[in-house]
Amino acid sequence: MSEEEDSAQSEADSSYLEVSLAGRRTFVVGDIHGCLAELVVLLDELDGKSELRPGDLLIFIGDYIDRGPDSKGVVEHLMERASKAEYEVVFLRGNHEEMLLSFLGSGGTGGEVYLINGGNQT
Known part of the structure; x- marks a missing residue:
């Protein structure tokens, strides 16, 4: 693979995050x-204990x-909370964030799917 192809492949893979779990407790x-x-109850419980x-x-x-x-x-x-955490915090995008971003990036089309899946609360 040429250097240019390698760079393009690296950019294409940038949506993947490598996280080492070795020797780490993971929640x-x-x-x-x-x-x-x-x-708040869940995180207070984890932090409080x-x-x-x-x-x-x-x-x-x-x-x-x-x-919700x-x-x-x-x-x-x-x-x-993540900005103050003494542990590593990773945020991944779920399908509801994908639907919102798709709706916003499509000039407002496709809103029915987003709204049917709970978007009207957002």
């Missing part, structure tokens, strides 16, 4: 769907938005 949270109160420690990994696997009452609050809370 995974998904499908929050705008439920801020429940998210010293479950999460420096060197640990907390992965959020997407679907932060839609359906406070998608904006969920996103703001996650960003704030």
Whole structure:
């Protein structure tokens, strides 16, 4: 593979994130769907019982938005909490974030699919 092809392949693969799990405790949270109160309880429980420690990994696997009452609050809370965390935090994009981005990037077409899947709450 030429250097130019290698560079192009590297750019194409940039949507993949390599995370080393060796020797690390890993916690995974998904499908929050705008439920801020429940998210706060969960994270307070993990932080309060010293479950999460420096060197640990907390992965959020997407679907932060839609359906629940406070998608904006969920996103703001996650960003704030991650900025202060003493452990590594990784955010992945879920299908609801993909639907929103697709809807926004398509000039507003395809909104029915997004709204049917809970987008009207967002």
